[in-house]
Amino acid sequence: MSKDAELVRKLKDSLLKDTAFSELLDIYQERLYWHIRKIVTTHENADDVLQNTFIRIYKGIYNFQEKSSLHTWMYRIAFNESMRFLEKNRKKRHDNIDAISESNLEVLFEDEYFDGDEIQIKLTKIINEFTDKQKRIFQMKYFDNLSFRKISEILEVPESTLKSTYYTAVKIIEEKIIR
């Protein structure tokens, strides 16, 4: 039995659930945080979404049918929770997509927990110009180090599409950074 499968077994056992959940946080909290942070931009937002994500995981573990890996299932919850957060904020501000894209950068640069240098700011700006889909795929592959198979399961996009999107994004970044 794999480590994740053993963890799921414990999480579904009401007597072992709390101990197993603490173990789960140790393993996945940091990875999920960074996955969320790149979507919701600031540390404060990421903290809120991370907490909600883990509460959903805790409550929903009995519904996890183990058709995908625990890792993939949790990433999907984190991704959906982040999207829900953005949608809620979008409704609050009644902004259009371009304005949000612009304001995302402003919000990031004003964030207390961002101190990027020139090249980091340049990279952030390039990534921010990508389409939403291109941005997610590049970030999940490059920064979260997920395999194409896992990204495909999370985003429900064929692996071939992911690969071509990712390599196109890499090419754009290489060209713009070198230039």
Next chain:
Amino acid sequence: MIKSTTDNNQQQFLKEDFEDGISKHHKKYLGTKVPEGYFVKSKTSILHRIKSQSNKEIIEKSNNQSVFLMQSRFKYMAAASLVFILSLTVWLQNSNKTEVVNEPYFESLIFSDTVLIESLLVDEIEVDAFADATLFHEILMKSELFEQKIDNLVFENLILEDSLINNYLDHGLIETIIL
């Protein structure tokens, strides 16, 4: 030569794996960071939120149960069932006692053998006096005794009903009604 090294570094930039940890990887390439000791604090906060939510759910569940029991529809059902059960108990007890009650009643209407034999030996002059005495003894005395028996029976019934009510209260009124 220098240009070639720079190009190599820039190209390598997108091909590195993060061995130092995901947080350092993000800090290095995106300039994003987290507060000192954030993940420890966040874990505690998530566990605390889950615990408090679980407690809240337990309280809500128990409140919902008591609210259900206090619904007026439920109260009417309980009262109607109680009345029905009490009536049934009284009726069953009385129907069992009917034969016992009737026995002395019919006995009182029948003259004993001794009286019938004695009546043959009485002189015609004394017939009226004998009849008065016999009537007094056989009918009035017996009816007096019968009345006493009825009183005792009613009294016993009352005691029995009281003990049944205590029984219902001891074993939980609702359970008794449902069972």
